[in-house]
Amino acid sequence: MxxxxxxxxxxxxxxxxxxxxxxxxxxxxxxxxxxxxxxxxxxxxxxxxxxxxxxxxxxxxxxxxxxxxxxxxxxxxxxxxxxxxxxxxxxxxxxxxxxxxxxxxxxxxxxGALGGQDGYLLSVGTGTIAAASTSGTFTYVGGWGFAVADQASGAWLGRAALEQVMLCHDGLTDHTRLTRALLSKFDDDPNAIVAFSMAAKPGDFGTLAPEIIAGAQALDPWGQSIMKKGADHLMRCLTRLGFLPGDTLCLSGGVGPHYADYLAAEFLSGRIESRGxxxxxxxxxxxxxxxxxxxxx
The missing domain is CATH 3.30.420.40 (ATPase, nucleotide binding domain)
Known part of the structure; x- marks a missing residue:
């Protein structure tokens, strides 16, 4: 050719x-x-x-x-x-x-998300990407991988959820409907959670994210609290990147758009849908x- x-x-x-x-x-x-x-x-x-x-x-x-x-x-x-x-x-x-x-x-x-235009991106799926695009130059915060970063990501949510389930099982905090539902996925056996965690890749933890998101939407208190914690991290990332109210922001990935309900209003006034x-x-x-x-x- x-x-x-x-x-x-x-x-x-x-x-x-x-x-x-x-x-x-x-x-x-x-x-x-x-x-x-x-x-x-x-x-x-x-x-x-x-x-x-x-x-x-x-x-x-x-x-x-x-x-x-x-x-x-x-x-x-x-x-x-x-x-x-x-x-x-x-x-x-x-x-x-x-x-x-x-x-x-x-x-x-x-x-893909910004279509080559200036703006900010929070791409949150299995991992987390916080980025700014200015005249074709990209600047990032985080993105260091699940072992040491990826806060707010699907993998992070899944791992945090299982940690919470274990705390509930040990009587160190109270179960919610969400934590009980997650425990039931493992036949109410904490040892099964341990076995899962020992072999799990980030994507495996990420498979739990939809249930956490749904639990938060159903007003589960723990589900809402972990989503708010993730949103706080994302807002800190945007601030560090220089975001100002009214700037273009795209929320993408399987988890990213779900954080719109937890971000402060000033971060959303310039929100756009993903261009790709x-x-x-x-x-x-x-x-x-x-x-x-x-x-x-």
């Missing part, structure tokens, strides 16, 4: 609960998308590479593109767990595409990277 407008481009958004891929060309845009298993290279590198590869191949099959053509494609891989040049190089060496740029999952989320997903951002960056590469040659 010598025509740059027909060159295959691939965008990948990989995170703790799943991987998404889009394939297309600069002229035609996205031809097909696919979803696959989790992809956090810090949690499980080999599984992440396997899931990225199979998800891209699934998208290619849907678009009627032979697998052999993927080796000629230009790709932007935005994947959780890329901490620096070592992980970057490992991802590049592990994937079969013609040319690649690799980042963590923050630039793709910001690019992190996968849209990855595809957009892949296209921009290809154009820049051709212009520099």
């Amino acid at each position: 010598t025509d740059s407008g027909r060159t295959l481009i691939i965008g990948v958004d990989g995170g703790g609960t799943g991987c998404r891929a889009a394939i297309g060309t600069p002229n035609d845009g996205v031809l097909a998308r696919a979803e696959g298993g989790r992809a956090n290279v810090a949690s499980d590198f080999a599984l992440s590479i396997k899931n990225i590869t199979s998800t891209v191949e699934a998208a290619a099959e849907r678009a009627g593109i032979p697998r052999a053509e993927l080796s000629k494609a230009a790709a932007h891989i935005g994947v959780a767990g890329v901490l620096g040049p070592i992980e970057n190089a490992q991802v590049v060496s592990g994937l079969p595409y013609g040319s690649m740029t690799v980042t963590d999952d923050r630039p793709t989320a910001v690019t 997903s992190a996968l849209d951002g990855a595809f957009q960056l892949a296209r921009s990277n290809l154009v820049n590469q051709l212009e520099s040659n």
Whole structure:
């Protein structure tokens, strides 16, 4: 494919609960998308590479593109767990595409949600991204991963919920309807919670987030308190990034929009809906990277 407008481009958004891929060309845009298993290279590198590869191949099959053509494609891989040049190089060496740029999952989320415009993003899913975009430059607060950060995230909510359940079981605080419901998921057996926690990845903890959110919406006192605690952290992040009342703010991710009920009003006056997903951002960056590469040659 010598025509740059027909060159295959691939965008990948990989995170703790799943991987998404889009394939297309600069002229035609996205031809097909696919979803696959989790992809956090810090949690499980080999599984992440396997899931990225199979998800891209699934998208290619849907678009009627032979697998052999993927080796000629230009790709932007935005994947959780890329901490620096070592992980970057490992991802590049592990994937079969013609040319690649690799980042963590923050630039793709910001690019997709804000559509290349200035503003602020709180992308809260399995993990948490707090970011500002100014004239194409991104600034971040947090995003250091579940082990030491990701406050307000789905994984953080799930882990906090199980900690609360154990405190209730030990009689150190009172059960609520939500904590009793969570305990029942483990057959009312605290040892089952311990066993789960020993093997759980961030995405596993994140699977509990919908119940916590629903509990808070049903006015469960503990559910509301943990959502408020998460919102307090997110507001501190925005303030640190320089947010001012009226600035553009997008809440994205599976958990992010649910924090709108807990953020102070001054943070929401400039709120916008997401202009695109992190996968849209990855595809957009892949296209921009290809154009820049051709212009520099």
